[in-house]
Amino acid sequence: MADTSNVVGGGPKKVLYTLSTIGKMGVGKAAKALTAKNTCKACAYGMGGQHGGMTNELDEFPSVCNKSVQAQSTDIQPPIPEPIFEHTIAELSELSGREMERLGRLGTPLFRRAGSDKFEPLDWDAALDHAAHRLAETDPKRTFFYSSGRSSNEAGFLFQLLARAYGTNNVNNCSYYCHQATSEGLATTIGKGTATVELEDLTGADLIFVIGANPSSNHPRFIHMLKNCRERGGQVIVINPAKEPGLVKFAVPKSPLSMLKGGSDIASDYLQPRIGSDIALFKGLAKAVLEQGTEDRAFIAAYGADFDAFRNDIDTLGWDEITAACGLSREEISRVAEAYGRSRHAVFAWGMGMTHHVHGVANVEAIANLALLRGMIGKRFAGLLPLRGHSNVQGIGTIGVKPVLARDVLKRMEEVFGVSFPEEKGLDTMACLKRAEAGNIDAAVIMGGNLWAATPDTAFSSRAMGAIGFKLFLTTTLNQGHVHGLGDGEVLILPVTARDEEWEPTTQESMFNFVRLSDGGIDRISTVRPESWILGQIGKRVLPDSPVDFDAFSGHAKLRDAIAAIVPGMEELADIDVAKREFHIRNRVLHVPEFGTMDGKAHFVVTPIPALEKGKLMLASVRSEGQFNSIIYEETDSYRGKAGRYSIFLSMADMAARGLTEGQRVKVRSAVGEMEGIATSFDLPAGSVLAYYPEANVLIGTEVDPRSKTPAFKSVPVDVAAA
Numbered sequence: 001m002a003d004t005s006n007v008v009g010g011g012p013k014k015v016l017y018t019l020s021t022i023g024k025m026g027v028g029k030a031a032k033a034l035t036a037k038n039t040c041k042a043c044a045y046g047m048g049g050q051h052g053g054m055t056n057e058l059d060e061f062p063s064v065c066n067k068s069v070q071a072q073s074t075d076i077q078p079p080i081p082e083p084i085f086e087h088t089i090a091e092l093s094e095l096s097g098r099e100m101e102r103l104g105r106l107g108t109p110l111f112r113r114a115g116s117d118k119f120e121p122l123d124w125d126a127a128l129d130h131a132a133h134r135l136a137e138t139d140p141k142r143t144f145f146y147s148s149g150r151s152s153n154e155a156g157f158l159f160q161l162l163a164r165a166y167g168t169n170n171v172n173n174c175s176y177y178c179h180q181a182t183s184e185g186l187a188t189t190i191g192k193g194t195a196t197v198e199l200e201d202l203t204g205a206d207l208i209f210v211i212g213a214n215p216s217s218n219h220p221r222f223i224h225m226l227k228n229c230r231e232r233g234g235q236v237i238v239i240n241p242a243k244e245p246g247l248v249k250f251a252v253p254k255s256p257l258s259m260l261k262g263g264s265d266i267a268s269d270y271l272q273p274r275i276g277s278d279i280a281l282f283k284g285l286a287k288a289v290l291e292q293g294t295e296d297r298a299f300i301a302a303y304g305a306d307f308d309a310f311r312n313d314i315d316t317l318g319w320d321e322i323t324a325a326c327g328l329s330r331e332e333i334s335r336v337a338e339a340y341g342r343s344r345h346a347v348f349a350w351g352m353g354m355t356h357h358v359h360g361v362a363n364v365e366a367i368a369n370l371a372l373l374r375g376m377i378g379k380r381f382a383g384l385l386p387l388r389g390h391s392n393v394q395g396i397g398t399i400g401v402k403p404v405l406a407r408d409v410l411k412r413m414e415e416v417f418g419v420s421f422p423e424e425k426g427l428d429t430m431a432c433l434k435r436a437e438a439g440n441i442d443a444a445v446i447m448g449g450n451l452w453a454a455t456p457d458t459a460f461s462s463r464a465m466g467a468i469g470f471k472l473f474l475t476t477t478l479n480q481g482h483v484h485g486l487g488d489g490e491v492l493i494l495p496v497t498a499r500d501e502e503w504e505p506t507t508q509e510s511m512f513n514f515v516r517l518s519d520g521g522i523d524r525i526s527t528v529r530p531e532s533w534i535l536g537q538i539g540k541r542v543l544p545d546s547p548v549d550f551d552a553f554s555g556h557a558k559l560r561d562a563i564a565a566i567v568p569g570m571e572e573l574a575d576i577d578v579a580k581r582e583f584h585i586r587n588r589v590l591h592v593p594e595f596g597t598m599d600g601k602a603h604f605v606v607t608p609i610p611a612l613e614k615g616k617l618m619l620a621s622v623r624s625e626g627q628f629n630s631i632i633y634e635e636t637d638s639y640r641g642k643a644g645r646y647s648i649f650l651s652m653a654d655m656a657a658r659g660l661t662e663g664q665r666v667k668v669r670s671a672v673g674e675m676e677g678i679a680t681s682f683d684l685p686a687g688s689v690l691a692y693y694p695e696a697n698v699l700i701g702t703e704v705d706p707r708s709k710t711p712a713f714k715s716v717p718v719d720v721a722a723a
């Protein structure tokens with residue numbers, strides 16, 4: 001079994017690991033990078049900015065964490081030595097993701113000619129001219145633009161402006177592979193798309209649900225808030241098929257007492273439903289709340305809508321159906337409902353364990369139902385908190401890197417720039433790739449990220465990416481997506497500044513809707529360029545007669561003026577660099593029950609329980625402690641018994657039923673592919689399997705939630721047998 005018996009999240013080992021990473025970076029360089037006034041580059045919990053590096057918006061210091069140090073360690077590397085490019089692309093493609101990241105920073109534009117097996121360094125003028133030439137000769141309708149959530153609001157805004165002025169709405173960001181279901185599910189219920197709480201609300205909550213998330217690895221500083229909640233007598237209820245050691249006990253580096261006593265208790269209760277059965281559990285919790293009579297009738301009467309249909313659905317649902325679906329007993333569900341019934345201020349936090357399903361939107365709606373049932377949205381210290389991944393993934397969506405803009409936003413953009421933009425609906429990420437696979441995409445502009453590795457069904461991903469005749473990447477480092485799925489077409493890779501190296505200040509939005517200002521200005525590699533500068537240079541070359549003055553947009557103040565004039569709630573962005581005043585986006589945080597729906601009410605939604613495929617195990621792909629999205633920093637997972645990247649985690653019961661022993665080689669088969677791995681027992685409910693992302697992408701199909709267009713990264717029917 002993955003030996004997690006002595007595993008405590010955080011603690012002295014993590015502190016030592018962080019110190020050793022800092023040591024490798026060089027203490028001086030690390031201190032400069034970590035203390036400068038820039039937003040943390042890793043997760044969207046949000047840290048840094050004008051409050052100072054390692055400081056949050058409540059002015060708590062220091063809040064440095066392992067994830068942020070890891071992200072910095074990549075950026076402060078020297079440039080990749082040029083002899084590396086004498087190797088063939090086939091040779092480079094043999095490197096692991098971690099080895100690719102460790103080659104160093106990309107310091108020169110790289111060009112791969114059609115059919116060639118080598119990259120050749122290029123000077124900037126030649127690279128920009130060629131990028132512009134290829135885009136100018138391509139039908140914009142046969143292109144797409146994709147951005148990761150690392151880029152700034154300024155670069156993101158210019159990115160989508162360039163795409164639309166060029167002639168396509170095929171503009172999207174990585175949220176289609178993460179939290180798009182959250183945006184959709186919150187729109188139908190409360191008429192919003194993001195968190196309803198700010199960071200300070202966590203300091204007064206008496207119950208925090210942590211659902212389908214592992215913040216001990218992915219949002220480390222959130223654990224501090226969970227620990228504090230427990231210490232003031234509150235409850236932390238974790239809902240997760242896997243018993244994650246870091247959510248049971250965590251030694252919080254910021255707290256000497258927590259470190260001294262070998263860790264603080266995090267979860268006060270821990271429910272482990274079967275993978276993919278959350279709706280049944282949420283309906284069970286709602287049923288128990290109604291049976292116990294702890295619903296907030298006054299709130300529902302004053303602010304709710306469609307409650308009768310919701311209640312009828314819950315009343316007619318039997319406990320047998322609920323418990324059979326989720327694998328939990330009525331007593332366990334009722335116990336948690338009682339704790340919820342006692343709460344006066346509950347926060348519901350969830351991660352991609354909720355959104356990575358073909359019913360991800362319904363999962364989010366079911367969470368919102370549960371919160372509304374007790375009036376937990378629209379007051380201080382209570383509400384909804386989607387745990388977003390990349391540091392500006394929310395901001396990138398806010399400023400318009402998406403295929404469909406609200407009509408009023410599009411209209412204002414046309415007025416501000418004096419341009420008519422295309423009106424047809426753009427394509428989401430998977431639809432773009434399906435179109436590419438069919439041979440109908442000739443060029444793609446990809447800013448950050450690793451779209452090849454992030455896409456499910458690796459064989460499909462290679463076919464789709466390989467069929468694109470011209471790929472333009474903007475990146476700080478090389479990753480596997482720059483050497484796999486290249487096909488025979490041309491590839492141009494342009495090296496960009498990291499956030500703290502930007503020539504002008506940039507802004508980012510956290511998952512609490514808090515907009516930070518990053519100073520930038522650190523000079524590490526003189527040959528890299530800001531994304532906004534590159535996009536401006538390409539824009540003026542591709543569209544020389546456009547009324548949009550692309551050249552002027554190297555000045556970020558102009559971009560922020562445009563965003564402030566166009567995007568609702570972002571007015572304060574206009575003078576953020578002068579006033580140095582960071583802010584919460586207007587009308588996002590809900591401290592009063594004013595909902596964004598057409599009728600101003602909060603809508604209960606009936607969420608059917610999805611049918612599970614009989615006779616199959618259900619696999620969820622997961623991240624490790626030493627990983628950030630598709631970037632691998634450590635080959636073993638210190639929070640899961642030092643498990644390797646190809647571990648296949650199974651319950652003891654499923655191991656025994658298949659005659660498998662610990663460490664045995666096994667083969668996992670799904671409808672789309674197979675992979676070999678190492679059988680590793682883990683505390684999971686029977687019928688559930690975990691494997692690491694992105695390696696497990698070979699098993700995951702391209703089917704998406706029809707409402708969010710998000711693939712089912714976390715509910716894949718599989719068989720597991722001895723290899």
Ligand code: SF4
Pocket residue numbers: 040041042043044045046047063064065066067068218219220221222
């Ligand atoms: S919790 Fe997230 S935002 Fe905060 S320091 Fe860690 S990685 Fe950065």
